[in-house]
Amino acid sequence: MALKIWINDGLVDEKDAKVSVFDHGLLYGDGVFEGIRVYSSKVFELDAHLRRLYESAKVIRLNIGMTIGHLADAVKQTVKANNIVDGYIRLVVTRGVGCLGINPFVCEKSQVIIIADNIQLYPEELYEKGLRVISACTIRNHPLSLPPQVKSLNYLNNILAKIEAVDAGVPEAIMYNHMGFVAEASGDNVFILKDGVLCSPPIQAGSLEGVTRAVVMRLAAQEKIEVIEKNLTRFDLYVADEFFLTGTAAEVIGVVEIDGRQISDGKPGPVTKRLRKKFFDYANGRSK
Numbered sequence: 616m617a618l619k620i621w622i623n624d625g626l627v628d629e630k631d632a633k634v635s636v637f638d639h640g641l642l643y644g645d646g647v648f649e650g651i652r653v654y655s656s657k658v659f660e661l662d663a664h665l666r667r668l669y670e671s672a673k674v675i676r677l678n679i680g681m682t683i684g685h686l687a688d689a690v691k692q693t694v695k696a697n698n699i700v701d702g703y704i705r706l707v708v709t710r711g712v713g714c715l716g717i718n719p720f721v722c723e724k725s726q727v728i729i730i731a732d733n734i735q736l737y738p739e740e741l742y743e744k745g746l747r748v749i750s751a752c753t754i755r756n757h758p759l760s761l762p763p764q765v766k767s768l769n770y771l772n773n774i775l776a777k778i779e780a781v782d783a784g785v786p787e788a789i790m791y792n793h794m795g796f797v798a799e800a801s802g803d804n805v806f807i808l809k810d811g812v813l814c815s816p817p818i819q820a821g822s823l824e825g826v827t828r829a830v831v832m833r834l835a836a837q838e839k840i841e842v843i844e845k846n847l848t849r850f851d852l853y854v855a856d857e858f859f860l861t862g863t864a865a866e867v868i869g870v871v872e873i874d875g876r877q878i879s880d881g882k883p884g885p886v887t888k889r890l891r892k893k894f895f896d897y898a899n900g901r902s903k
């Protein structure tokens with residue numbers, strides 16, 4: 616079925632949803648975006664996603680040209696118009712139409728695009744068995760270049776790491792920062808469990824401030840699991856008792872091997888499974 620897509624002021628038919636070849640989002644990856652889930656017809660953690668979008672836009676001096684409230688309404692209208700019950704929203708704000716030159720301030724007006732559709736998930740089998748991952752050679756962007764907290768349309772840093780994963784025949788790669796500490800996976804945040812304590816690298820180590828990560832930390836605390844943020848090295852990942860990734864698409868997914876080293880007994884651990892279930896219940900409104 617053809618989708619209804621939001622562009623700037625309202626919904627249009629999919630066939631009419633077009634952008635200019637002079638849009639700086641296309642020419643330079645100049646823009647910001649969000650990937651958001653819909654569970655049981657409800658947009659998941661919309662406030663947190665919009666906050667991150669507006670902060671990313673602020674850092675790159677992009678004026679979204681809509682209030683947060685108006686954009687929230689536009690997202691909800693797009694979900695409703697496409698009858699999405701369990702799906703995915705891609706919210707994109709590009710710098711807009713400019714000329715051939717990188718100066719963003721010649722662009723007339725940012726463009727807001729909202730696509731709501733079904734989502735391609737990892738196969739269920741991978742959740743049961745867990746992921747094999749590698750350490751990427753490509754390091755995460757230095758915070759003084761493009762800050763990793765900005766969810767920009769320029770994902771080449773992550774794409775280079777993903778290419779390394781694909782070349783190695785695994786679905787994900789772990790990225791380290793310029794100091795050698797774990798930053799994140801190419802599209803997910805990292806957690807390990809060691810001696811009963813759940814650890815995730817601090818955002819300042821070079822990751823996106825994941826919405827799923829924040830929810831999982833809250834749910835873990837409810838389960839009386841101690842949660843800390845601390846710098847992790849490759850050593851810490853190799854000797855973890857459990858290892859999992861979090862993200863909008865992946866939710867909570869166990870990692871069972873990194874760089875050929877098996878994690879624990881080679882299966883997603885009990886805490887990973889418990890948090891995955893808890894996350895699912897929360898997302899579908901079955902728990903707070």
Ligand code: PMP
Pocket residue numbers: 650773799800801802803804822823824825826827828861862863864
């Ligand atoms: N890191 C990166 C680089 C991402 O692209 C994402 C989103 N796919 C995440 C982490 C996870 O963030 P969230 O839980 O908000 O989806």
